[in-house]
Amino acid sequence: MASSSYSYDEESTHAPFFILTLAGIFAVPITYSIFKKTEDLENTGTRIESDFKPKDEDIIQAQRRKQKRKERKTKRIISACVLWGVIVYMVYLIAVTKRIAPQIWDPYDVLGVSRTASEKEIDRFYKKASIRYHPDKAKPDPAKNETLETINDRWVEMTKAYKALTDEEVRQNYLMYGNPDGKQSTNVGIAIPQWVIAEGNRWAVIAFYATLLGILLPYLVGKWWYGTQALTKEKVLLSSASKLFKEYKEDITQGGVLAALSAGDEYESILKGGKADRGAAKIESAVLASGALQKDDIEKLKSIEDPIRRKTLCLLWAYQARIDLGSEDLNRQKYEVAPAALQLNNSFSNITLPFLQTEPLINSYRTAQNLIQALTPNSSPALQLPHFTAQLANPRSGSNSKAPPTIQNLMRLPAGARRQACSSLSDEQYSQAMSIAGRIPALKIERAFFKVIGDRVVTPGSLVQLVVKLRAIPPGTAAHTIPPIDPEDLKDIDPEEGDIDAIKGRKKPITRKRRNSEGKVIGTMTEKEENTQPPLAYAPFFAADHAPRWHIFLAESRSGRIAVPPFTFTSFDRPIFTSDGKPTFNVVTLKAQFQAPPQVHAFPFTMHLICDSYVGFDSKVDVVLDVRDVSEAAKVESDDEISEPDEDSLAGQLQAMKTGEGPKPKGRKVIEEVESDDESDTEGEEDDTSDTDTETEDEG
Numbered sequence: 001m002a003s004s005s006y007s008y009d010e011e012s013t014h015a016p017f018f019i020l021t022l023a024g025i026f027a028v029p030i031t032y033s034i035f036k037k038t039e040d041l042e043n044t045g046t047r048i049e050s051d052f053k054p055k056d057e058d059i060i061q062a063q064r065r066k067q068k069r070k071e072r073k074t075k076r077i078i079s080a081c082v083l084w085g086v087i088v089y090m091v092y093l094i095a096v097t098k099r100i101a102p103q104i105w106d107p108y109d110v111l112g113v114s115r116t117a118s119e120k121e122i123d124r125f126y127k128k129a130s131i132r133y134h135p136d137k138a139k140p141d142p143a144k145n146e147t148l149e150t151i152n153d154r155w156v157e158m159t160k161a162y163k164a165l166t167d168e169e170v171r172q173n174y175l176m177y178g179n180p181d182g183k184q185s186t187n188v189g190i191a192i193p194q195w196v197i198a199e200g201n202r203w204a205v206i207a208f209y210a211t212l213l214g215i216l217l218p219y220l221v222g223k224w225w226y227g228t229q230a231l232t233k234e235k236v237l238l239s240s241a242s243k244l245f246k247e248y249k250e251d252i253t254q255g256g257v258l259a260a261l262s263a264g265d266e267y268e269s270i271l272k273g274g275k276a277d278r279g280a281a282k283i284e285s286a287v288l289a290s291g292a293l294q295k296d297d298i299e300k301l302k303s304i305e306d307p308i309r310r311k312t313l314c315l316l317w318a319y320q321a322r323i324d325l326g327s328e329d330l331n332r333q334k335y336e337v338a339p340a341a342l343q344l345n346n347s348f349s350n351i352t353l354p355f356l357q358t359e360p361l362i363n364s365y366r367t368a369q370n371l372i373q374a375l376t377p378n379s380s381p382a383l384q385l386p387h388f389t390a391q392l393a394n395p396r397s398g399s400n401s402k403a404p405p406t407i408q409n410l411m412r413l414p415a416g417a418r419r420q421a422c423s424s425l426s427d428e429q430y431s432q433a434m435s436i437a438g439r440i441p442a443l444k445i446e447r448a449f450f451k452v453i454g455d456r457v458v459t460p461g462s463l464v465q466l467v468v469k470l471r472a473i474p475p476g477t478a479a480h481t482i483p484p485i486d487p488e489d490l491k492d493i494d495p496e497e498g499d500i501d502a503i504k505g506r507k508k509p510i511t512r513k514r515r516n517s518e519g520k521v522i523g524t525m526t527e528k529e530e531n532t533q534p535p536l537a538y539a540p541f542f543a544a545d546h547a548p549r550w551h552i553f554l555a556e557s558r559s560g561r562i563a564v565p566p567f568t569f570t571s572f573d574r575p576i577f578t579s580d581g582k583p584t585f586n587v588v589t590l591k592a593q594f595q596a597p598p599q600v601h602a603f604p605f606t607m608h609l610i611c612d613s614y615v616g617f618d619s620k621v622d623v624v625l626d627v628r629d630v631s632e633a634a635k636v637e638s639d640d641e642i643s644e645p646d647e648d649s650l651a652g653q654l655q656a657m658k659t660g661e662g663p664k665p666k667g668r669k670v671i672e673e674v675e676s677d678d679e680s681d682t683e684g685e686e687d688d689t690s691d692t693d694t695e696t697e698d699e700g
Contacts, residue, residue, distance in 0.1 A: 016090040016091075016093040016094045017090075017094065019086065019090050020087060020090040020091065020094070023083045023086045023087050023090065024087060026079075026083055027080060027083035027084055027087060030076050030079055030080045030083065031080050031084075033076060034076055034077060034080060041533060041547035041570050042536065042544075042545040042546060042547050043545075044533060044547075045533050045534070045535055045536040045545075045547045046533075046535045046536065047535060047536055048436065048439045048535045048536065048538040048581070050386060050432060050435070050436055050538065050540070051432060052386030052387060052432055052436075052540060053540075054540050054541055055324070056324075056331050056335065057540075059328065059331055059332050059335055059543075060335055060540070060541065060542075060543045062332075063332070063335050063336055063339075063543035063544070064543055064544060064545070067339065067543070067544050107160070107161035107162075107164040107165050107174065108161075108165075110157050110158060110160075110161035111125060111126070111129070111158060111161045111162065111165070112125075113125050119165070119166055122162065122165050122166060123166070126158075126162045129158060133151070133154060133155055133158060134155060135148070135151050135152050135155055138151045138155075232347060234343065234346045234347040234350065235343060236264070236266070236343060236344055236346075236347040237264070237265050237266060239265050240263070240264035240265045240266060240344060240347070241347050241351070243263040243264065243265075244260055244261070244263065244264070244344065244347055244348045244351055245351050246263075247259070247260035247263055247348075248260070248348075248351055248352065248355065248360065249360070250355065250357050250359075250360065251359070252359075252360050252363060253294075253296065253363060253377075254363045254366055254367050254370065254377040255293065255294055255296065255297035255300070255377060256296070256297075256300065256363075257345070257348065257360075257363050257364050257367040258297075258313070258316055258317070258320075258341075258367055258370075259297070259300045259301070259304075259313055260348060261316070261341045261344045261345055261348065261367070262304075262309050262310075262312040262313035262316060262341075263309055264340065264341075264344045266340045266343070266344065267308060267309075267312045267337060267340060268308060270333060270336050270337060270340065271308050271311060271312065271333065275333065276307045276308045276311055277307055277311075278329075279325070279327060279329070279330045280307065280310065280311040280314065282325065282326075282327075282330070283311065283314040283315060283318055283325055283330060284301070284310075284311075284314045286318060286323050286325060287301075287314050287317045287318050287321065287323065288301075290317075290318075290321045290323055292317060292320070292321040292376040292378070293317060294378075297317075300313075301313055301314070301317075312337055315330075315333055315334045315337045316337055316338070316341055316371075317376070318334050319334045319335065319337065319338050319371075319374055319541075320370055320371070320374055320375060320376045320379075321376050322374055322541065335541070335543040336543065338371050338374070338542060338543060338544075339542070339543060339544040341371055342368060342371045342372065342544075342546070345364060345367055345368050345371065346368075348364050349361060349364040349365065349368075349566075352364055353562065353565050353566075356561045356562045357560075357561065357562070358555045358560045358561060358562055358608075359560070361553070361562065361566070362608070362610065362618075365551060365610045365612055366610075366615070366618075368612040368613075369611075369612060369613065369614060369615045370615065371542070372537055372539045372542050372546055372612070372613050373539055373541070373542070373613075373614065373615055374539075374541035374542065375615055379393075379615075380393035380406065381406045381407055381614075381615040381616030382406060382407055382410055384407065384436075384440075384538075384614065384615060384616075385407065385433040385436055385437055386429070386432050386433050386436055386540065387425055387429040387430075387432065387433055388433065389424075391424075392422065392424055392425070406616050407437055407440070407475045407616060408442075408475050408616065410422075410437075410475070410476075411437055411475035411476030412475075412476070434476070436538055437474065437475050437476055438474045438475075438476060438477070438581075438583075439474065439535065439538065439577070439581055440474050440475065440538070440614055440617070441472045441474070441534050441535075441548065441576055441577070441611075441614075442472065442473055442474055442475055442614075442617050443470045443471070443472055443550065443609065443611070443617070443619065444470060444471050444472075444473050444619075445468060445469070445470055445607075445609060445619055445621055446469045446470060446471055446485060446490060446587060447467075447468075447469040447490050448466070448467070448468045448469070448607055448621055448623050449466075449467055449492075449623070450464050450465065450466055450467070450623070450625050450626075451464070451465050451467060451492060452464055452465070452596075453465065453494050454494060455633060456633065457626075457628045457632060457633045458596050458625065458626060458627050458628065459596070459627065459628060459629070459630050459633050460596060460597065460598045460599060460600060460627055460629075460630070461595060461596055461597075461598050462595070462596045463593055463594075463595060463596075464593065464594055464595070464596045464625065465492075465591050465592070465593050466552070466554070466564070466591065466592040466593075466594070466607070466623075467492045467589065467590075467591055468552065468589070468590040468591075468592075468607070468609070469489070469490050469492075469587055469588075469589055470587070470588055470589075470590065470609075471485070471576075471585055471586065471587055471588070472534075472576035472577070472583055472584075472585070472586075472588075473583065473585065474583055477583065482585055483585055485587060486587070489587035490587065492589065532571055532572055532573075532574065532575040532576070533547065533570060533571040534547075534548055534571070534572070534576060534577065535577065535581075536548075537613035537614070539613070546613060547570055548570070548611055548612065548613040548614070549568050549569070549570055549611070549612045549613070550568070550569045550570075550590075550609060550610070550611050550612075551566040551567070551568050551569075551608075551609075551610045551611075551612065552566060552567050552569070552590060552592055552607065552608065552609050553565060553566035553567070553607075553608055554605040554606070554607055554608075554623075555605065555606045555608060556604075556605065556606075557604040557605060557606050557622065558604075563603075563605055564592070564594050564605075567590075567592035569590050572588040572589075572590070573588055573589055574586040574587075574588050576588060596625065596627050597625075597627055599627065600627050600628060600629050601627055602624050602625070602626045602627070603624065603625040603626075603627065604622065604623075604624050605622070605623050605624070605625060606620055606621070606622055606623075607620060607621050607622075607623050608620045
């Protein structure tokens with residue numbers, strides 16, 4: 001009776017297959033995660049190039065490189081390289097083992113005949129082979145290391161092969177058991193080298209598995225679990241989010257938001273060790289002497305007892321006021337806390353939403369602007385331009401009273417007056433500043449209205465779309481260079497019933513009318529609609545890349561409470577800049593969908609459009625959501641069904657005889673859009689002095 005025996009893989013013939021499989025299980029997903037296209041907007045946006053270098057350029061760039069190293073997936077790249085190295089080595093061992101390992105017994109190979117040979121051909125070949133290889137006729141060849149024993153063994157194998165192909169019983173044994181002698185004992189090789197279970201190595205192997213399964217694996221699982229559970233969706237520590245929630249106040253100012261952000265636990269890694277106390281008094285003195293803080297901000301700073309939080313708040317104020325702290329180490333900390341504060345501010349913005357208060361949300365968005373541009377809340381927006389100083393940007397602090405306080409006011413000046421206002425800048429510096437001003441994506445609202453897909457009116461509880469039509473018109477753009485708006489671009493036509501691509505939002509080439517500077521149609525053009533991301537924010541003092549975000553939300557006109565939470569947009573349906581940085585003046589569309597109120601009423605709203613990356617470019621317009629009764633919607637539908645008779649019908653001929661006019665051609669039904677009567681653009685009224693209007697003239 002055949003038996004089976006088990007042996008360990010002393011010659012490493014099976015272990016490479018096991019290790020290859022195990023390494024492949026980990027190598028493939030890790031490699032996929034490395035080469036998977038990143039979804040981070042900061043890695044996909046283009047840059048606004050500039051030769052301007054701030055004073056601490058080396059420190060800022062070092063911080064950016066440090067941030068990039070965290071995003072390069074270094075650990076995964078190293079792990080993938082090691083695993084693929086192991087895979088390549090295992091493949092090499094398998095190839096070598098295949099050459100030296102015994103091959104499966106095959107009678108055709110033993111005889112050296114073709115698998116298609118007939119039994120007569122096999123008989124003929126065997127008879128010829130007996131003349132050459134039979135032990136009575138073959139002679140040992142010392143040059144080939146042949147002996148009588150090898151000659152006998154070879155003839156026995158050839159005889160077995162011949163019988164396996166010609167003798168029915170032997171052939172059945174070969175087909176069933178792979179051997180002409182019948183079932184043999186089985187030797188199963190375990191893919192573990194024998195030294196693993198050797199007596200002398202037993203404790204070392206136990207220690208290895210105890211370390212792997214008892215220490216390393218629980219540590220990795222725990223670290224992964226803590227990493228996923230300790231962070232919010234904004235990638236902020238839960239402990240920090242809890243502290244931010246406690247800092248919320250309905251009357252919180254921009255300075256108050258900055259103070260709230262200093263409560264995050266993320267700064268402990270930046271100010272670890274003795275860094276919390278080192279230079280803290282020096283930073284605080286410099287910040288208080290700068291005049292950047294209001295009275296409430298000073299009181300809040302002095303009330304903080306935690307040394308890490310107090311120093312963090314001082315560093316944030318020093319960063320926004322662009323104060324030179326006189327120490328490379330302190331300046332490095334100043335630039336390092338800003339990106340962490342921006343991350344915390346994103347969480348604080350979401351914390352404000354359940355309270356439905358407009359001002360805290362707007363102040364949070366403006367704090368993001370100040371962090372990215374390194375500006376204090378009372379600084380002139382013109383400081384966003386390169387080479388601009390506080391004396392040049394603020395007319396009240398300099399001798400030149402004509403210096404404008406905002407980029408928009410500066411760029412509205414005639415070219416000569418603008419150059420005169422910036423007389424302290426060299427021609428090269430002035431050119432760089434104007435170039436950056438021409439790349440800022442200042443969005444102008446051309447039209448804003450509500451609609452319900454497939455319906456003519458908004459009914460209670462229906463899904464409403466807020467459709468906003470905008471154009472990016474950088475400050476200082478000459479009026480004669482701005483092409484007129486194609487009226488077709490201001491419409492929002494529902495997709496046809498059978499247009500699956502349009503219904504599902506898939507982009508496809510469309511044909512548009514071409515117009516000259518006077519608005520006359522001169523032809524058509526076909527373009528492919530693409531979601532185009534604007535350039536990264538121009539922020540030379542911010543030690544990280546940032547893609548601009550635009551937030552749109554509706555607030556009640558009377559109470560100022562949030563009616564529809566913000567919708568955030570990072571790209572547009574058409575490019576707003578060409579590849580060389582020139583504005584396209586395309587009309588882009590932003591859509592936000594929400595549920596209409598259940599009451600029938602005309603709801604007056606104020607629509608806010610705020611970019612988190614640039615100061616002084618916020619917009620707001622008044623819109624009215626007119627919710628009508630369902631019966632009115634049915635009436636509109638009924639009226640639409642009444643159409644004029646076709647001109648080629650009998651009714652059409654009779655009407656022509658009666659009125660003397662022919663009926664309207666078929667298919668000339670006009671579709672009217674549901675639109676607010678109070679719609680306006682971003683320019684607004686010059687005398688609007690509300691908090692959300694950044695276009696006001698400076699009182700000085």
